[in-house]
Amino acid sequence: MKRNNFGAIIISAGYSSRMGDFKPLLKFGKYTAVELLINTFTSSGINNIVVVVGHRGNEILELLKNSKIKCVENRDYPKGMYSSIVTALGDLDDTVDGFFMIPVDIPLVKTNTINSLENEYLKGNAGIIYPVFNEKKGHPPLIDCKYKNIIKKWSGGGGLKKLLAKFEKDSTMVAVCDNSILMDMDTKDEYCKLVDYFNSQIPNIEECLCILKLYNVPLDVIEHSVKVSQVAMDICESLNDAGYNFDKNILKTAGLLHDVSRNCKNHAEAGGKLLKKLGYPKLGNIISHHMNIKVSSQENIKESEILYLSDKLVKKDKIINLKARREYCLNKYRDNQEALYKINLRFDAAEDIMEKLKCAIGRVFKYE
Numbered sequence: 452m453k454r455n456n457f458g459a460i461i462i463s464a465g466y467s468s469r470m471g472d473f474k475p476l477l478k479f480g481k482y483t484a485v486e487l488l489i490n491t492f493t494s495s496g497i498n499n500i501v502v503v504v505g506h507r508g509n510e511i512l513e514l515l516k517n518s519k520i521k522c523v524e525n526r527d528y529p530k531g532m533y534s535s536i537v538t539a540l541g542d543l544d545d546t547v548d549g550f551f552m553i554p555v556d557i558p559l560v561k562t563n564t565i566n567s568l569e570n571e572y573l574k575g576n577a578g579i580i581y582p583v584f585n586e587k588k589g590h591p592p593l594i595d596c597k598y599k600n601i602i603k604k605w606s607g608g609g610g611l612k613k614l615l616a617k618f619e620k621d622s623t624m625v626a627v628c629d630n631s632i633l634m635d636m637d638t639k640d641e642y643c644k645l646v647d648y649f650n651s652q653i654p655n656i657e658e659c660l661c662i663l664k665l666y667n668v669p670l671d672v673i674e675h676s677v678k679v680s681q682v683a684m685d686i687c688e689s690l691n692d693a694g695y696n697f698d699k700n701i702l703k704t705a706g707l708l709h710d711v712s713r714n715c716k717n718h719a720e721a722g723g724k725l726l727k728k729l730g731y732p733k734l735g736n737i738i739s740h741h742m743n744i745k746v747s748s749q750e751n752i753k754e755s756e757i758l759y760l761s762d763k764l765v766k767k768d769k770i771i772n773l774k775a776r777r778e779y780c781l782n783k784y785r786d787n788q789e790a791l792y793k794i795n796l797r798f799d800a801a802e803d804i805m806e807k808l809k810c811a812i813g814r815v816f817k818y819e
Contacts, residue, residue, distance in 0.1 A: 457499070457569060457593070458547035459492040460539040461485060463555040464505030464528035469637045475511055475555045477642060479649045484558035484636075485511060489520055492551070495565040499544045503528075503535040533610045540599050549578075552611065553591035559631035559649055560591065561730040568593040571625045579615055579622035582632045585657060588624065589632030628654065628661040628729060653704045653734055662711060662729070672713045674768040680706025682761040682770060682818065686808065690752065693812045697754065705737045705758045719743070743796075746803040752811055756804045763801040764818050772819055773801050 463475040463485050470477075475485040482490065485502060492500055501521050504511045505528025512522055525538040536552060543550055549572055553560065560582075568580045568591075578595035581588045592615065594602075605614050615622065636642040648655070654662065663673055683706040687697045712721035723739025726732075740755040741762050766776055777798040784790035808816050 455496070455569065455573060456546065456548045457497050457572075458543050458550040459488075459497050459500045459591075460536065460543065460550055460552045461488050461500065461502045461555055462532055462535045462539070462553070463511055464503045464508070464525045464535045465532065465554075466506050466529075467556075470556075470642065471639060472642075473507055473510070474636060474642075475507075476514070477636070479558065479646060483514065485555050486514070487558045488553065488555065488560070489515075489518070491560060491562055491565065494562045495569070497551070497565070499547050499550075501539045501542050503539045505529075505535065531610070533605075536611055537603050540603055543596075543599070547596055549593055549595045551591040551593050554635070556635045556637060557590045557632070558636070559634060559645060561627075561629045561631065563729050564627045564629045564632060565591075567625050567627055571623065577621055577623040579618060581622065581624045582627045582629065583624040584627055584630055584632050585661065587633055591632075626661075626665055628658050628665055630655055630658050651700065653701050653731055654708075654729075659704060659707045662708060666711055666725070668711055668713065671767065672710050675765060676707050676710050678765045678768045678770065679709060679758075679761045680704075682706070682764050683757055685818070686757050686761060686816070689812045689816065690757075690808070695752075695811065697757070701734060701737070702754060702757055705734055705741075705754070706761060708734070709738050709741045709758060709762060711738075717742075744800055744804075746800050746807070748803065748807065752804065752807045756807070760801055760804040760808065763798065770818055773798060773805060 467474040476483045479487050489500060498519070501523060502511065502515065503525050504522055505525045508524055515522055521542060523538055523542045525535045527534040532554065551565065564582050568582060571580050572593050578597060580593040583589070598618070602611065602614065607613065631648065634645055634648065636645050680703050683702040684699055687699045687702045690697055708726065709722060710718065712718045712725055715721035719742035720739050723735040726738055727735035737755045737758055741758050744755060744759045746756065763773060763776060764770055766779060777794065780794045781791060784794060805816065805819060
């Protein structure tokens with residue numbers, strides 16, 4: 452059985468010529484691109500990390516001087532990325548079984564993606580593991596160290612991609628809900644798009660669809676979720692028109708994904724945990740409360756309450772007022788006293804949120 456013992460190579464040696472700025476030191480929040488990748492790997496339990504420097508290498512060495520990260524200089528960096536990979540392999544810890552390889556201009560790969568590749572590797576069925584988003588291979592591949600010497604001795608053209616293609620029979624692909632495996636930053640426009648993606652802290656629409664597909668959410672549940680998303684955005688719009696500043700995108704996404712774990716016991720809590728695992732803690736917190744919630748009339752309306760109310764205003768894929776929805780649920784479970792008690796608690800909470808909404812917008816909401 453293979454061990455969980457991995458390393459990572461981060462290539463930060465290039466000129467960044469098309470960018471017009473130095474890519475390793477471009478900022479995402481309080482971290483640079485190279486620091487962000489280091490944090491991702493260390494968060495995944497990987498401590499054997501080699502950062503290859505070349506152009507403006509002293510700046511990266513200064514940035515990382517107080518870390519435990521191994522930095523190596525590739526004096527041949529003008530020859531291209533492959534020379535940096537070979538340089539890194541010479542300094543990769545001999546105890547490592549497999550290693551990730553990623554250029555610094557793909558900095559936003561998620562921890563869950565790294566973990567998914569590790570889990571596939573540990574099955575022992577393949578020596579080269581690629582992440583795939585929407586059927587497109589991205590970075591970083593996870594490569595068994597049995598290929599170290601082959602990579603170091605390779606003299607053919609086409610780089611690592613062409614070499615690894617020769618071992619297709621020993622490779623496999625892992626579907627991930629992570630658009631960032633395909634997102635690089637060769638230009639300033641691409642960098643700006645990555646910054647927007649980083650700051651959003653929510654999955655984009657392609658990632659939402661991928662999550663729904665990967666976790667086998669049934670079509671009828673998706674149709675319900677689309678309608679809940681619509682109602683959540685309507686509520687958000689009404690509140691923002693009244694002077695609030697809710698993020699319409701996060702409520703849209705929460706509506707789309709709130710039932711991602713619909714077939715699980717305690718599906719709201721399970722869905723929240725899943726979204727946190729995928730790298731979206733705020734979204735997970737909102738979703739985890741959409742079945743049971745405590746409502747305080749003394750507090751301003753919250754995002755979790757907007758999602759909760761939106762869910763109660765949708766029966767299957769049709770908008771319905773709270774009174775009619777309550778009556779439908781009470782009739783459906785009329786012989787189950789425990790269920791009836793819970794239904795009344797949940798709709799009492801929904802009515803309380805509706806009152807908060809009406810007070811906030813100063814009028815009756817259109818779906819009451």
